[in-house]
Amino acid sequence: MPAMHLRLAAFSAAYLAGLALLAASATGALAQKKYDTGASDTEIKIGNIMPYSGPASAYGVIGKTEEAYFKKINAAGGINGRKINFISYDDAYSPPKTVEQARKLVESDEVLLVFNSLGTPPNSAIQKYMNSKKVPQLFVATGATKWNDPKDFPWTMGWQPNYQSETQIYAKYLLKEKPGAKIAVLYQNDDYGKDYLKGLKDGLGAKAASMIVVEESYETSEPTIDNHIVKLKSLNADVFVNITTPKFAAQAIKKAAEIGWKPMHFLNNVSNSIGSVMKPAGFENSQDIISAAYLKDVADTQWSNDPGMKEFLAFLDKDFPEGNKLDGLIVTGYGVAQTLVEVLKKCGDNLTRENVMKQAASLKDFRTEVLLPGIKINTSSTDFAPISQLQLMRFKGDKWELFGEVISADVGG
Structure with missing residues (x-):
């Protein structure tokens, strides 16, 4: 009898140990890294479309600012250890060209998301495509009111006040x-x-x-x-x-x-x-x-000793010396790039397109320090308008x- 008891006890211990191992491996599976196309252990591919030529080419500096900012992030170790691979194309503010570049980014370059592409007509031309492909069209660089439509276009979100x-x-x-x-x-x-x-x-x-x-x-x-x-x-x-x-x-x-x-x-x-x-x-x-x-102006002397402005000017000196500090579009590019970095940090090791949109839609009182005092970024699953405050000047x-x-x-x- 004692031998049988011992055998039963040994079996029970082995069985319990097996269960514990199963539970541990299940937890491990839950904690595993999740990736969609465009993300891996080492990189996050971000697509962008800007009018570097054509009638709206003044805006091209936004894309150049973002590129410089992401290089700065990469030099400091990237986001959760991953480097940003920023792929930016020119569409000359021409919607047919935008469609061509968006397809290239999604189907050839296989980016995780398309970020801050500029202009209302260009973004309108690719909105249905991006949503049908379920690829985030995130923080578009246009204040059209229609980007705040999470019900019909859950993959498109604006950034600036509409x-x-x-x-x-x-x-x-x-x-x-x-x-x-x-x-x-x-x-x-x-x-x-x-x-x-x-x-x-x-x-x-x-x-x-x-x-x-x-x-x-x-x-x-x-x-x-x-x-x-x-x-x-x-x-x-x-x-x-x-x-x-x-x-x-x-x-x-x-x-x-x-x-x-x-x-x-x-x-x-x-x-x-x-x-x-x-x-x-x-x-x-x-x-x-x-x-x-809604953003601070470098020329305004009231920000001379502002820590956020000092940080921005240090970025210009070191990472984007060719940028004209009086160009408000550079401040815009810097602010929106910082917002994307915040979203990607919040994604952690779950770099799926769905999670990117989920994190972008759950920003609470986030501030990039180039925003005017009192202005905060807030989003939710029913509100895709991150900034909705302004001050006259x-x-x-x-x-x-x-x-x-x-x-x-x-x-x-």
């Missing part, structure tokens, strides 16, 4: 400060321009019809918009809402000054860079223009001066 929020804020200001305004609107004839225009009309409400005296559109293929500015002046408008990309924004500011038209001038945020718009247009021509900001001398409070104007997708 266009409708911005022009609603201008409308709020106008209704308060100049309720009898005669408004002339110049807008780019595409989804980007129309989105801004819709926000302005929504913000003005019932007064839109009487306050807006002209809605003038232009094509990106036009070499100059001078004739449009002459027409707007002839209609005696005393407010100019300027919805243009950098090249055309600089032309509009210059021409208005040349013909002596001095309306209250609102310039959309995507073209308020001192380096690529205000300076080329002439500081003397840019005085008192109103815009909106006015151009004085050779820099922007902030005024008023940080304003929220959340607009649903």
Whole structure:
């Protein structure tokens, strides 16, 4: 009997040990690294599409800034030990070319995600494709309101404040400060321009019809918009809402000054860079223009001792010396690249496309230090609009001066 007991005890011990081993290996399996195409133990492949040439080429510096920032991250050991392989292509702001480059990134380069591709028409052209392939189209570089549509497009997310929020804020200001305004609107004839225009009309409400005296559109293929500015002046408008990309924004500011038209001038945020718009247009021509900001401006002396600004300037000196520190687009590229790095860090060893979107959709009060104080990045599974706050500013001398409070104007997708 004692021998049988011993054998049973030995069997039980062996059985329990076996169970423990099974449990341990199951836990090990759960803790194993998970990868989709584009990720491995050593690298994370990120795709990007920018207009390095063509009518919107001023924005190309955003892609160059991101490339420099990722090189800096790689030099410091990468993200959780993995190096970023950043593959960026030129689409010249031409939607058919964007489609071609997106297919190349997804099907040939086999990237994990496409990040911060620029422009509303280009991103619109690839949105259905990216979602059908279930490849993240993450932090697109356009403020179109439609990127906040997690129900219909769960693989597409914006980053910057949306266009409708911005022009609603201008409308709020106008209704308060100049309720009898005669408004002339110049807008780019595409989804980007129309989105801004819709926000302005929504913000003005019932007064839109009487306050807006002209809605003038232009094509990106036009070499100059001078004739449009002459027409707007002839209609005696005393407010100019300027919805243009950098090249055309600089032309509009210059021409208005040349013909002596001095309306209250609102310039959309995507073209308020001192380096690529205000300076080329002439500081003397840019005085008192109103815009909106969500990022710190290097030229603003109030940030001289700001730790975040010091960090940004150190990055420019060491990692991107060719960058013009007065170019607000570089600050944008830096801020959005930092946000992606945060998302990838949160992914840990689960670098699946699904987890990338899950982590991007669960940012809570995240701040890249180039954001204005009081502005935070928040997302959820039902809110794909990371930044929804802005502050008004006015151009004085050779820099922007902030005024008023940080304003929220959340607009649903």
